[in-house]
Amino acid sequence: MSNAVLITREPVINKQHKITANRLIVHAASVSQAVEALDSLAEVWPSTHPVFISLYKLVPTPDLLNWIAPANAMVEIPTQSIAHPLTLTLIPQLLAANISLNLTWYQHDTVLPPNVQWRFLIVDAKRQHLPADPPGLSIAWGLTDVPDFRNAIAEGYDGASGWFFLRGVKTDGKLAPSHAQIVRLMNLVRRNAEVREIETVLKQDVALSYKLLRYINSAGFGLMCEIQSFRHAVTILGYEKLNKWLSVLLVSASRDPSAPALMQTAIARGRFMEKIGAAFFDKGELDNLFITGAFSLLHLLLGASLQSALEEMHLPTPIADALITGDGVYAPFLKLAKALESFDDKQLAQLAGELHISPDQVNRAHLEALSFADSLQFG
Structure with missing residues (x-):
């Protein structure tokens, strides 16, 4: 299964503790392999909520343009690759194709390309506080539990991504x-x-x-x-x-x-x-x-x-x-x-x-x- 494409996920939670988007992490050896796998899933694509697409460790390249992206799909651009020539070439092409963009691992000193509208920013909340004047809706990542989530919302985040809500719940009672x-x-x-x-x-x-x-x-x-x-x-x-x-x-x-x-x-x-x-x-x-x-x-x-x-x-x-x-x-x-x-x-x-x-x-x-x-x- 070394060249196989597998998809894992984490939910995006809003301030009301509801899942309002799904973040799909595509594990593939290349962007073209990821595109082939995503295209094959068009008939079962979840359409109720927005779907963030993370290519995990891959640099987003123009191969991604071969994907017939569903209307609710949003492509994540990692901060680490935002200055890569292939990524810089891809960003305006994705926008021209009406594909929304999210910025992953945004930091205070991130230098952004001009004239790009970002829908969501995923910020590693374990490593830094919410940056001032974020250029999109801010999503906290890396939270430990539900109290962590409450603190992030109080700090000004618009929501969070991850499985923090599975932890920090007391289970000592009996059935209501x-x-x-x-x-x-x-x-x-x-x-x-x-x-x-x-x-x-x-x-x-x-x-x-x-x-x-x-x-x-x-x-x-x-x-x-x-x-x-x-x-x-x-x-x-x-x-x-x-x-x-x-x-x-x-x-x-x-x-x-x-x-x-x-x-x-x-x-x-x-x-x-x-x-x-x-x-x-x-x-x-x-x-x-x-x-x-x-x-x-x-x-x-x-x-x-x-x-x-x-x-x-x-x-x-x-x-x-x-x-x-x-x-x-x-x-x-x-x-x-x-x-x-x-x-x-x-x-x-x-x-x-x-x-x-x-x-x-x-x-x-x-x-x-x-x-x-x-x-x-x-x-």
Whole structure:
């Protein structure tokens, strides 16, 4: 896989703790290889939010002009290469092609080419404070945790890029009543309880009913008709699919300020596992793969330990094994999903190789999962 192209990512978070852009890090041996890989993913391209394209360690060259860039794509120009002749040649050509530019690793003393409008600036907040009068919207990078993010916003940053929101969350509590209600519904659905019995529980919380129907009818689900009621959902989908959508409801039940980004990440993990696992498992198990990925951040979303949250749900053994002990048949797929949230393409390549999954399959499932998670409205 030495010449393979692999794509990892990190989210861009706004002041309201929501993911408003996705930063794709393209690991390739050359710009032309990166372009070929990006072009091959046009049909699964995530279109809901802007997409930052980082070529990682490569100098952006005019080869990038061969890419048929989607309208929401933004190309990152690293400060270290901004004076390179090939980059200086490329910048006006990208602007002429209506491709937005972001400046990465901007510093106080960066000498910028004239007449260039930068949309976003990514600043290594570990090494310096926010520069005065930045020539674009400022994005902090390298934050450690959620308190770090709050400090960066207070300092004047417009947002941040990275996975800081996965750290610094207390998980000592137990399930809140609203969460427990959804778990109760999941247990009823899993044992095929009477529709009337499930409807009684749903009617106790109209907001839950509304959110459940909203998710089921979302564009990502691809239904041919609109689901009007829970009874209608049972008729069209069956209990197994409803169990999956109740898991989405549980993931989205947190009211923590950091929850929207966590929710989107959890759903992206689940959808990736569902997509990439389709060649390995029977169709009936794919919903379990989705639930495994979605529940991998449940302890952060619910503020309860994963063990206590899962004990209430009586999940199938492969799901519990993957989440609690990191073992079992689903565990390698969860590790692969987590490896997408990294700059480490070597680890990603190794995990994919152990499963005999090609880089193209990984990239395609990755972007499909991102598109799906972006299509749901969290918060």
